[in-house]
Amino acid sequence: DTAVSQTPKYLVTQMGNDKSIKCEQNLGHDTMYWYKQDSKKFLKIMFSYNNKELIINETVPNRFSPKSPDKAHLNLHINSLELGDSAVYFCASSQDRGTVNYNEQFFGPGTRLTVL
Amino acid sequence: EDKVVQSPLSLVVHEGDTVTLNCSYEVTNFRSLLWYKQEKKAPTFLFMLTSSGIEKKSGRLSSILDKKELFSILNITATQTGDSAVYLCAVPIQGAQKLVFGQGTRLTINP
Numbered sequence: 001d002t003a004v005s006q007t008p009k010y011l012v013t014q015m016g017n018d019k020s021i022k023c024e025q026n027l028g029h030d031t032m033y034w035y036k037q038d039s040k041k042f043l044k045i046m047f048s049y050n051n052k053e054l055i056i057n058e059t060v061p062n063r064f065s066p067k068s069p070d071k072a073h074l075n076l077h078i079n080s081l082e083l084g085d086s087a088v089y090f091c092a093s094s095q096d097r098g099t100v101n102y103n104e105q106f107f108g109p110g111t112r113l114t115v116l
Numbered sequence: 117e118d119k120v121v122q123s124p125l126s127l128v129v130h131e132g133d134t135v136t137l138n139c140s141y142e143v144t145n146f147r148s149l150l151w152y153k154q155e156k157k158a159p160t161f162l163f164m165l166t167s168s169g170i171e172k173k174s175g176r177l178s179s180i181l182d183k184k185e186l187f188s189i190l191n192i193t194a195t196q197t198g199d200s201a202v203y204l205c206a207v208p209i210q211g212a213q214k215l216v217f218g219q220g221t222r223l224t225i226n227p
Contacts, residue, residue: 033213043215043220
């Protein structure tokens, strides 16, 4: 019955590898997000998709590429992993993109990525 | 640049104490401020504040917003060990869905 789920929960990999994190929401929401939380717990938005359309694209290296096959899924692919990519990555979703009023975002459990 | 700053960054108190967490912001087109609690995993929503001076309350937690001085406080009374968590403050910007988070306050409640 998980609302926002992510796989895997933990990912340990070597520098230079390519990896993907998957996110799925069963809330019927239109908008999904990827956040990165560093070791100091600072949570920062990376991307947002609304109905498969990219609407927020922060200053993120182009090694990071989000893909939304449908509005219930938003995957994050990372090429040529670097040590600084080690962090917890959170997926979130909201009812819609909230152009006037904020729509509550529901967060997934996070994926802890460790790059060695 | 839009900014959200929380203080203190870390706080350690004894069970039963009352704590006040602070969040100040500088954003354009302010509409609302959010508080989240993050234990081991995902942040969970606590409050959304839109109007100055109106307290939001949920059990032992309460929060208030001051739009003139650009800050909010989160109060927790009669703290319990289960209140130990990182508390995050965030402000939506750019058409309401981009959240700018503060650094968080790590609260530790000792028995």
